[in-house]
Amino acid sequence: ISEPDSSFFLLVHPLWQSPLSIPGGTRQSPINIQWRDSVYDPFLKPLKISYDPSTCLHIWNNGYSFLVEFDDSTDKSIIMGGPLENQYRLKQFHFHWGAINEWGSEHTVDSKFYPAELHLVHWNAVVYPTFEEAVMEGNGLAVIGVFLKLGKHHEGLQTLVDALPAIKHKDTIIEFDVFDPSCLIPSCPDYWTYAGSLTTPPLTESVTWIIKKKPIEVDENQLEAFRMLLFTSDGEEEKRMVDNFRPLQPLMDRTVRSSFQ
Numbered sequence: 001i002s003e004p005d006s007s008f009f010l011l012v013h014p015l016w017q018s019p020l021s022i023p024g025g026t027r028q029s030p031i032n033i034q035w036r037d038s039v040y041d042p043f044l045k046p047l048k049i050s051y052d053p054s055t056c057l058h059i060w061n062n063g064y065s066f067l068v069e070f071d072d073s074t075d076k077s078i079i080m081g082g083p084l085e086n087q088y089r090l091k092q093f094h095f096h097w098g099a100i101n102e103w104g105s106e107h108t109v110d111s112k113f114y115p116a117e118l119h120l121v122h123w124n125a126v127v128y129p130t131f132e133e134a135v136m137e138g139n140g141l142a143v144i145g146v147f148l149k150l151g152k153h154h155e156g157l158q159t160l161v162d163a164l165p166a167i168k169h170k171d172t173i174i175e176f177d178v179f180d181p182s183c184l185i186p187s188c189p190d191y192w193t194y195a196g197s198l199t200t201p202p203l204t205e206s207v208t209w210i211i212k213k214k215p216i217e218v219d220e221n222q223l224e225a226f227r228m229l230l231f232t233s234d235g236e237e238e239k240r241m242v243d244n245f246r247p248l249q250p251l252m253d254r255t256v257r258s259s260f261q
């Protein structure tokens with residue numbers, strides 16, 4: 001097969017024992033973004049991003065991806081504007097990627113997969129007292145999605161890549177002092193936005209997605225470093241951490257808006 005389609009993953013993908021979408025789900029993620037069907041919304045504001053690099057805590061392998069977590073006890077690292085009515089606090093970021101460069105992203109653009117996708121996860125601390133509660137609410141989370149494409153070496157990403165050998169196995173963690181995730185976000189302000197969900201259980205429909213139009217470029221060695229991680233714990237039979245993305249979900253009664261014409 002040149003490119004996986006949902007039937008491929010429905011049949012053989014090892015990660016998906018659970019239902020592929022929650023029964024009655026009307027706003028599931030990820031989706032294909034058909035560029036020509038997206039609707040320009042002139043009322044969408046520019047997204048404002050202000051992260052404090054000192055809020056970075058640690059990087060760890062949770063057995064499905066690797067994530068960098070932030071101190072979200074204050075409003076030091078936040079986003080606002082864009083499609084958002086409140087400001088949202090940065091909680092963590094993580095990635096999804098494939099075994100080969102032909103696929104790996106969760107969202108697709110005109111049915112094209114990218115080799116990987118970054119998710120920067122934020123929660124609405126203005127309205128909800130805890131992240132756990134925000135996860136259950138329609139306007140609880142805001143996730144910035146950034147596509148990764150094969151190209152030149154990415155200096156900022158290399159800091160993360162250098163830490164990966166230390167978190168090869170599930171449930172391994174290392175301290176991460178200072179990191180500014182805005183170095184992973186393209187400077188081009190253009191994005192798509194739509195109402196969606198988490199892409200792993202509990203699959204709750206609580207995410208305002210903000211998908212950057214422009215990808216960042218990373219090199220082959222950096223993608224290969226992701227693929228050296230393991231789903232499995234130390235001592236278990238090794239399973240490479242690859243293809244940790246959910247199959248595409250139906251758009252149903254949703255419109256994808258664009259911040260650009």
Ligand SMILES: COc1ccc(C[C@@]2(O)NC(=S)NC2=O)c(OC)c1
Pocket residue numbers: 119121135141143197198199200201202207
């Ligand atoms: C209980 O709260 C959760 C659970 C899982 C995730 C991870 C994920 O499902 N969500 C996105 S986005 N990508 C993913 O893989 C989460 O992230 C906000 C929050």
Ligand SMILES: [Zn+2]
Pocket residue numbers: 094095096119199
């Ligand atoms: Zn994700």
